Amino acid sequence: MYKQPSFWLTLIALVVFFAFISYAQNNFDAYVIRIMNVAAIYVILGVSLNLINGFTGQFSLGHAGFMAIGAYASALLYMSPELKAMNFFIKPLIWPLNRIQIPFFPALLIGGLLAAGAGFLVGAPCMRVKGDYLAIVTYGFSEIIRVLFNNLQSVTNGPLGLKGLPTYTNLWWSWGWAVFTVFFIKRLIDSSYGRALKAIRDNEEAAEAMGVNLFYHKTLAFVVGAFFAGIAGGLLGSLVMTIDPNAFNIMLTFQIVLIVLLGGLGSITGTVISGVLIAVLMEWLRIVETPMKIFGITIPGISGMRMLIFSIILMISVLFFRHGILGDREFSWQGVISFFKRRQSNRGG
Amino acid sequence: MAILKLDKVTKKFGGLVAVNNVSLELEQGQLAGLIGPNGAGKTTIFNVITGVYRPDSGKVYFMGIDITKKKPHEIAALGIARTFQNIKLFHRMSVLDNVRVACHFRLKASVFSAVLDLPKYAREEREMTKESLDLLEAVGLKQLANESAGSLPYGYQRKLEIARALATRPKILLLDEPAAGMNPEETAELMRFIKRIRDEFGLTILLIEHDMKVVMGICEKITVLDHGCVIAEGSPKEIQNNPEVIKAYLGSGVYARS
Amino acid sequence: MSDAQASACAFSSGGVLMNLTLFLQHLANGVALGFVFGLVAIGYTLVYGVVKLVNFAHGDIFMMAAFFVYYGIVLFSFPWFLSFLFAIFLTALLGISIEKVAYKPLRNAPRISSLCSAIGMSFLLENFAIVVFGGRQKPFYQPAVLNKTLNVWGVRIQLVTIITIVVSIGALFFLSYLVYKTKMGLAMRALAYDFDTARLMGINVDRTITFTFAVGSSLAAISAIFWALRYPQIWPFMGVFPGWRAFTAAIIGGIGSIKGAMVGGFLIGMISILLVAFLPDLAGYRDAFIFIMLVFVLLFKPTGLFGET
Ligand SMILES: Nc1ncnc2c1ncn2[C@@H]1O[C@H](COP(=O)(O)OP(=O)(O)OP(=O)(O)O)[C@@H](O)[C@H]1O
Ligand SMILES: [Mg+2]
Numbered sequence: 058m059y060k061q062p063s064f065w066l067t068l069i070a071l072v073v074f075f076a077f078i079s080y081a082q083n084n085f086d087a088y089v090i091r092i093m094n095v096a097a098i099y100v101i102l103g104v105s106l107n108l109i110n111g112f113t114g115q116f117s118l119g120h121a122g123f124m125a126i127g128a129y130a131s132a133l134l135y136m137s138p139e140l141k142a143m144n145f146f147i148k149p150l151i152w153p154l155n156r157i158q159i160p161f162f163p164a165l166l167i168g169g170l171l172a173a174g175a176g177f178l179v180g181a182p183c184m185r186v187k188g189d190y191l192a193i194v195t196y197g198f199s200e201i202i203r204v205l206f207n208n209l210q211s212v213t214n215g216p217l218g219l220k221g222l223p224t225y226t227n228l229w230w231s232w233g234w235a236v237f238t239v240f241f242i243k244r245l246i247d248s249s250y251g252r253a254l255k256a257i258r259d260n261e262e263a264a265e266a267m268g269v270n271l272f273y274h275k276t277l278a279f280v281v282g283a284f285f286a287g288i289a290g291g292l293l294g295s296l297v298m299t300i301d302p303n304a305f306n307i308m309l310t311f312q313i314v315l316i317v318l319l320g321g322l323g324s325i326t327g328t329v330i331s332g333v334l335i336a337v338l339m340e341w342l343r344i345v346e347t348p349m350k351i352f353g354i355t356i357p358g359i360s361g362m363r364m365l366i367f368s369i370i371l372m373i374s375v376l377f378f379r380h381g382i383l384g385d386r387e388f389s390w391q392g393v394i395s396f397f398k399r400r401q402s403n404r405g406g
Numbered sequence: 407m408a409i410l411k412l413d414k415v416t417k418k419f420g421g422l423v424a425v426n427n428v429s430l431e432l433e434q435g436q437l438a439g440l441i442g443p444n445g446a447g448k449t450t451i452f453n454v455i456t457g458v459y460r461p462d463s464g465k466v467y468f469m470g471i472d473i474t475k476k477k478p479h480e481i482a483a484l485g486i487a488r489t490f491q492n493i494k495l496f497h498r499m500s501v502l503d504n505v506r507v508a509c510h511f512r513l514k515a516s517v518f519s520a521v522l523d524l525p526k527y528a529r530e531e532r533e534m535t536k537e538s539l540d541l542l543e544a545v546g547l548k549q550l551a552n553e554s555a556g557s558l559p560y561g562y563q564r565k566l567e568i569a570r571a572l573a574t575r576p577k578i579l580l581l582d583e584p585a586a587g588m589n590p591e592e593t594a595e596l597m598r599f600i601k602r603i604r605d606e607f608g609l610t611i612l613l614i615e616h617d618m619k620v621v622m623g624i625c626e627k628i629t630v631l632d633h634g635c636v637i638a639e640g641s642p643k644e645i646q647n648n649p650e651v652i653k654a655y656l657g658s659g660v661y662a663r664s
Numbered sequence: 665m666s667d668a669q670a671s672a673c674a675f676s677s678g679g680v681l682m683n684l685t686l687f688l689q690h691l692a693n694g695v696a697l698g699f700v701f702g703l704v705a706i707g708y709t710l711v712y713g714v715v716k717l718v719n720f721a722h723g724d725i726f727m728m729a730a731f732f733v734y735y736g737i738v739l740f741s742f743p744w745f746l747s748f749l750f751a752i753f754l755t756a757l758l759g760i761s762i763e764k765v766a767y768k769p770l771r772n773a774p775r776i777s778s779l780c781s782a783i784g785m786s787f788l789l790e791n792f793a794i795v796v797f798g799g800r801q802k803p804f805y806q807p808a809v810l811n812k813t814l815n816v817w818g819v820r821i822q823l824v825t826i827i828t829i830v831v832s833i834g835a836l837f838f839l840s841y842l843v844y845k846t847k848m849g850l851a852m853r854a855l856a857y858d859f860d861t862a863r864l865m866g867i868n869v870d871r872t873i874t875f876t877f878a879v880g881s882s883l884a885a886i887s888a889i890f891w892a893l894r895y896p897q898i899w900p901f902m903g904v905f906p907g908w909r910a911f912t913a914a915i916i917g918g919i920g921s922i923k924g925a926m927v928g929g930f931l932i933g934m935i936s937i938l939l940v941a942f943l944p945d946l947a948g949y950r951d952a953f954i955f956i957m958l959v960f961v962l963l964f965k966p967t968g969l970f971g972e973t
Pocket of ligand 2 (some may be wrong): 448
């Protein structure tokens with residue numbers, strides 16, 4: 058079945074990549090590993106948002122909400138009962154959540170599935186609501202999740218959040234999920250289902266007239282996108298060890314939107330590149346928030362500068378690089394092969 | 407029995423009655439024309455048939471089934487396909503993908519088997535691709551299969567729209583001014599083409615045209631619409647000599663005044 | 665739940681008169697807040713009507729206005745009323761510049777681009793405010809004159825509340841004069857009705873859009889001042905929820921309709937106040953209710969109460 062050279066090339070690339078990951082996990086210092094973990098989570102987030110916004114053309118701002126659901130649901134499942142009791146000192150956690158503890162992987166999956174359920178609920182109205190309105194509804198949804206999580210004290214511990222989460226997330230988990238996300242979504246958009254999604258993006262009326270069930274496919278995009286956002290939320294929670302509802306605010310969604318815009322709406326390759334780039338850049342920009350000494354002059358760190366620079370990049374990319382790094386082009390082995398062939402023939406000629 | 411039947415269909419937009427109590431029947435295998443001046447309500451009738459608009463009153467039957475309240479994609483799946491007056495292709499997708507989208511609703515394989523490329527899906531995908539390429543060949547676009555649809559010249563875009571509609575395996579094909587923007591030779595060629603696909607695919611075709619002369623040559627039955635009302639119906643000969651039609655066409659203005 | 669029941673009980677059985685005055689007090693607050701939301705909502709509606717863009721940055725323009733007042737007083741020691749006028753002027757200027765920089769270049773780009781630009785602008789303003797003004801809450805100057813409490817037949821109403829209502833009504837009259845009686849207003853309505861045709865008919869598109877943003881932003885500034893007088897802590901995110909509620913108000917009223925924006929604003933203002941007053945347990949879920957209302961309106965009457973199709 059898989060006899061094409063691209064299959065083997067991909068396989069080799071994956072083996073090399075995961076060999077690198079396992080080397081990195083054991084040898085790199087914690088700081089670098091952390092950035093690499095964040096990069097993987099950004100890749101998951103960017104690619105899954107691109108499925109909804111870039112490939113299906115449904116402008117969603119709900120990703121932070123889906124992440125919050127995934128982060129909380131998984132944390133409440135993989136935390137130990139003692140840890141939960143320690144966290145919920147104001148109002149006890151409701152039964153049966155206060156008793157159960159399950160391993161990380163199924164907890165992540167359940168978090169993802171719950172987020173997918175929310176994705177269905179949000180995706181359903183998008184039959185009636187389009188464009189800017191959809192952006193508002195999804196934005197509202199993610200704010201409402203935040204409001205709910207701030208208020209449902211006996212489930213989420215309210216604004217206090219959950220602290221001291223065990224750190225299960227490592228490079229294997231994060232990059233494993235990132236690779237799976239890319240694989241799943243790439244295969245999805247290249248399949249007949251993906252063509253239906255892109256048709257909806259290009260012309261909804263025509264797609265429907267050609268027999269594409271709009272409701273099914275739009276909710277499909279939302280459900281899949283929300284699932285991976287939920288997974289990313291779960292991974293993030295266990296990476297940063299502390300979650301609170303207000304961490305999942307609209308700023309977080311904007312960051313993901315920037316990843317997608319920078320990578321190119323409709324390009325998975327571009328999103329992967331920009332996800333990694335933004336993770337590194339955000340880390341690197343911490344410099345501007347810490348005091349510096351240049352030529353003996355101390356420059357005080359300005360808190361919030363990082364996000365300001367970030368939002369300026371967002372505006373510049375929106376205004377001047379509307380197609381992002383790659384527009385809607387994708388990496389392919391054929392492309393690489395023909396690129397090298399061309400170079401060779403150039404050199405020969 | 408008529409394959410398509412409109413029964414006293416009325417569609418209003420606010421105060422404007424775009425389609426007024428229109429009844430219309432299509433026989434299996436017919437190549438019928440729907441003509442009328444600008445704003446007569448022709449496109450609106452297509453939109454009512456294909457479920458884009460719900461009529462304010464009246465019913466639409468397709469092979470005896472009431473499809474008035476069905477959604478556009480359900481109607482497409484039942485076997486009514488259309489093209490659009492202002493071409494509506496999937497611009498950023500390839501020519502081949504445009505056609506394959508229209509096969510998608512027949513896909514039985516689940517999302518998961520599509521993502522995992524399981525044999526069941528792979529077989530269906532191959533069939534879809536083959537069928538789409540055949541259709542592209544039939545309309546003469548096969549060599550452009552991998553071009554992006556938006557980059558095609560105008561005439562080719564019209565043909566691609568027809569190929570895409572055919573990929574839904576329709577029983578009825580609704581063509582909204584397919585010859586718009588074409589010169590007389592191109593139009594004549596297109597009309598021959600339409601006749602050919604009718605015979606080749608065993609279709610029933612309803613064709614909207616602005617220009618009366620164009621449809622005269624190929625349509626077996628013509629319905630004339632003006633201000634939302636059917637003002638005449640019959641063979642091309644009958645229509646040609648109908649004074650009502652001449653009046654509507656020459657614009658109630660010129661002749662009435664002089 | 666039990667608290668809510670208790671308050672409901674008190675309402676029906678306890679001192680009816682006292683509760684009536686309490687109710688009237690809340691009503692007055694609700695009306696004032698309704699005007700505040702209504703004026704912000706008009707900003708959304710005007711801009712959407714003319715350029716068909718949800719100005720995501722509108723809530724942040726609102727926030728900037730409050731800071732302009734603050735710095736007018738703190739930095740330049742302007743008297744408060746001068747500072748208010750200065751802020752309204754600066755806010756109008758800000759609105760105009762945002763349009764010039766972030767929206768105008770994308771006027772012919774796909775909708776999604778201008779949407780992203782609007783979101784980015786909102787993001788930018790908030791972060792700008794954090795860096796330049798600081799992330800902490802700042803006290804908003806409260807002129808002693810405005811802080812008086814009047815006693816109208818036993819109903820205690822703050823002077824601010826009354827002034828809010830009076831000034832808002834004045835602003836509304838002025839706005840309807842602008843929109844329905846001036847040439848500029850005619851141009852706005854023409855663009856809102858049919859952008860391309862209006863352009864072909866020789867309407868100066870750029871000037872009209874500039875004007876629209878100026879009007880919308882000034883209204884946001886006025887409402888920001890009243891908002892800050894009522895809730896005198898200002899900070900970079902203070903525009904988020906009022907902006908969101910006002911946007912909801914605009915949609916509920918029917919986006920594009922000034923009357924609708926006002927009515928929607930009232931509805932949201934009343935809900936905000938009455939929910940907190942009478943069902944304090946559920947007050948935390950206020951925005952969740954508003955959101956559900958929004959979804960229902962969008963699902964079942966997407967054109968809102970007064971919107972045209
Ligand atoms: N969605 C709509 N909303 C409001 N009015 C509409 C709508 N669609 C069509 N109309 C109006 O209904 C009338 C009939 O329009 P329709 O498009 O059916 O005409 P047509 O016969 O196809 O004309 P043409 O030859 O120009 O294509 C026109 O006056 C048109 O303005
Ligand atoms: Mg038409």
